Amino acid sequence: MSVSAESGVSHDLRHAGLEWDSACRELGIEPNGPINIGWHCTDRICAGGRGAVTALIWEDFHGHERRYTYDDLRVLSNTFAAYLREAGVAHGDRVCLFMDRVPELYIGFLAILKLGAIAQPLFSAFGEESLWTRLDDAGTAFVVTQKKHAGKLRRIRAQLPALRRLAIVDARPAELHPGELALALDELPRVERFDAYPTTAESPSVLHYTSGTTGKPKGALHVHGSLVGQYWTARWALDLRPSDRYWCNADPGWVTGTSYGIIGPWACGVTQLVLDSGFNAERWYGFLSKHKATVWYSAPTAIRLLMREGAELARRHDLRSLRHLASVGEPLNAEAVVWSREVLGRPFHDTYWQTETGCIVVTNFPGMPVKPGSMGKPFPGITATVLDPSTYEPLAEPGKAGLLALRPGWPSMLRAYWRNPEAYEKKFRNGWFVCGDRASIDSDGYFWFVGRDDDVINTGGHLVGPFEIESALLENPAVAESAAVAKPDPINMEVVKVFVVLKPGFGPDSDLELDIMNHLRKRLSPLAMPQEIEFVASLPKTRSGKIVRRVLRAKEWGEPVGDLSTLMDD
Amino acid sequence: MDELKRTILNYVVQEYIEEGDDREVGESTPLISGGIVDSFSMVSLKRFVERKYGIQIPDAEATPAAFDTVDGIAKLVRRYTG
Numbered sequence: 050m051s052v053s054a055e056s057g058v059s060h061d062l063r064h065a066g067l068e069w070d071s072a073c074r075e076l077g078i079e080p081n082g083p084i085n086i087g088w089h090c091t092d093r094i095c096a097g098g099r100g101a102v103t104a105l106i107w108e109d110f111h112g113h114e115r116r117y118t119y120d121d122l123r124v125l126s127n128t129f130a131a132y133l134r135e136a137g138v139a140h141g142d143r144v145c146l147f148m149d150r151v152p153e154l155y156i157g158f159l160a161i162l163k164l165g166a167i168a169q170p171l172f173s174a175f176g177e178e179s180l181w182t183r184l185d186d187a188g189t190a191f192v193v194t195q196k197k198h199a200g201k202l203r204r205i206r207a208q209l210p211a212l213r214r215l216a217i218v219d220a221r222p223a224e225l226h227p228g229e230l231a232l233a234l235d236e237l238p239r240v241e242r243f244d245a246y247p248t249t250a251e252s253p254s255v256l257h258y259t260s261g262t263t264g265k266p267k268g269a270l271h272v273h274g275s276l277v278g279q280y281w282t283a284r285w286a287l288d289l290r291p292s293d294r295y296w297c298n299a300d301p302g303w304v305t306g307t308s309y310g311i312i313g314p315w316a317c318g319v320t321q322l323v324l325d326s327g328f329n330a331e332r333w334y335g336f337l338s339k340h341k342a343t344v345w346y347s348a349p350t351a352i353r354l355l356m357r358e359g360a361e362l363a364r365r366h367d368l369r370s371l372r373h374l375a376s377v378g379e380p381l382n383a384e385a386v387v388w389s390r391e392v393l394g395r396p397f398h399d400t401y402w403q404t405e406t407g408c409i410v411v412t413n414f415p416g417m418p419v420k421p422g423s424m425g426k427p428f429p430g431i432t433a434t435v436l437d438p439s440t441y442e443p444l445a446e447p448g449k450a451g452l453l454a455l456r457p458g459w460p461s462m463l464r465a466y467w468r469n470p471e472a473y474e475k476k477f478r479n480g481w482f483v484c485g486d487r488a489s490i491d492s493d494g495y496f497w498f499v500g501r502d503d504d505v506i507n508t509g510g511h512l513v514g515p516f517e518i519e520s521a522l523l524e525n526p527a528v529a530e531s532a533a534v535a536k537p538d539p540i541n542m543e544v545v546k547v548f549v550v551l552k553p554g555f556g557p558d559s560d561l562e563l564d565i566m567n568h569l570r571k572r573l574s575p576l577a578m579p580q581e582i583e584f585v586a587s588l589p590k591t592r593s594g595k596i597v598r599r600v601l602r603a604k605e606w607g608e609p610v611g612d613l614s615t616l617m618d619d
Numbered sequence: 620m621d622e623l624k625r626t627i628l629n630y631v632v633q634e635y636i637e638e639g640d641d642r643e644v645g646e647s648t649p650l651i652s653g654g655i656v657d658s659f660s661m662v663s664l665k666r667f668v669e670r671k672y673g674i675q676i677p678d679a680e681a682t683p684a685a686f687d688t689v690d691g692i693a694k695l696v697r698r699y700t701g
Binding site: 110149174196197198199200201325326327328329330332354357358508509540541544559560562563566567570575576578580 | 634637638639640641642649652653655656657658659660663667669682683684687
């Protein structure tokens, strides 16, 4: 059965004709044949006669604009790849991109993949500890960064024995430190032809780090074959068509920013819009309006910030070009769906996925009736269910909450946690990939998010591990021990709150509070900085001495604390 | 520039600007929308002025728009210090 991407096609019709094999046919991928994401997103589009189409419209905060065609992307990613090869980067090396949303980040990502190396984008607001943990674990060989972020790398470089080189995209030679390289992309001789490394579906492509309840962050390793899932979901869940002007406001330091800020949309041949700026409602509406954006992929936190600024501001801008809105990162509350319907003229469509899934797995399709607050239905080709937490068998009863799980085998699924096979094994139970979230399914087959199944904090759509925060807090001489938990927040859904027990001789005061905040912000990231600190005499613990965060969390959320019989008496 | 603005500006430069970041920051430089202070870090900036000037700024008033410039923050501080 053939299907078309016309708007208004029903969910059932879409579902009926969609298979991963169809995506492979559209992408020209043969079974066991070569797949290189860098090549598919550039050279393939040009070979199809669309080299002159604008691939990227980039704008900074001041409104400076740069435009790149698909042919520019092709040649510049060739040039970047040749530069990396000349600098000693080889197939399989981990190459970190530690930059703001500048064009070199997007072009560099494609270049690394063309070279057959593994792209490791990291959020540019990460502090030294977060950065070191991820670069050390990955054994990263090469980092590309900007002058403004180089200081953090220089301070930890001596503790990174695998790191061979640091290249800075905006530094003059006189500003470089020993062992650093300048990477002025605009000044390099253009490389018209570069033979992409013959990667296949199972060749490693991207390494994204994600936080868990315990231990260090884990590197979710993806492969070039993930392109199939990212392309197909970009086309059908985000409804991207080659004529679209599409804005994904996620940072490529996180998986949304690569799966749907680089790979999916460019594989679809769309014009991408990128705004390298912090949040400002007026600026955001102006950006959408100026560039006549047609599809916008945003996040609940951003939508709630826009809601707070009022409907009048939105109505002052011409946003009629928008034809599809989607959201990811955390559950989209019903109020936000209703608001966007009223103010923007169409609802935001919630999509659910995570770093490990690589692509959208549960979604509200265009053309499908949106139940405000629901995650939607599984994407065709994805088998999703909720499991009984004790038996790991699917729950048959509609509305009953269980563990959200997926049948393994979709193209974009992670293939490993970097050097951590035990953690990878633990993700699978009874033949299911267990996402770590709790959900229910209603009698119409819609999925509803209930909450995390662990202590990880989802703040503004980003996962923060309590262990990292508690470990970093121990560096403060006043802190004896601490517990980091999620606290409800009207904008970010959850924010970090820490409970701190001080060492004898130290008392709680506002200086210490600010010191702790700034310490965590600089060592880890602004996301990990507690928005509230409570000094306490002791923490709830099991009789074996393990801190029980769930008790603290439950109090923050006004929920029952559950069984306390295993806790120590004090 | 008055003392209040200078104190806030110095704190912003000291705490939020990385070594090697050669952006010029003045009293009207956009901090949040300009990507110098993100919305999460805004809380630590709020704590700083509250502690420094012995005031409490209600969360409803501590918006990204109100904290977007040193000028704006100083205005807010003045309102609560009388």
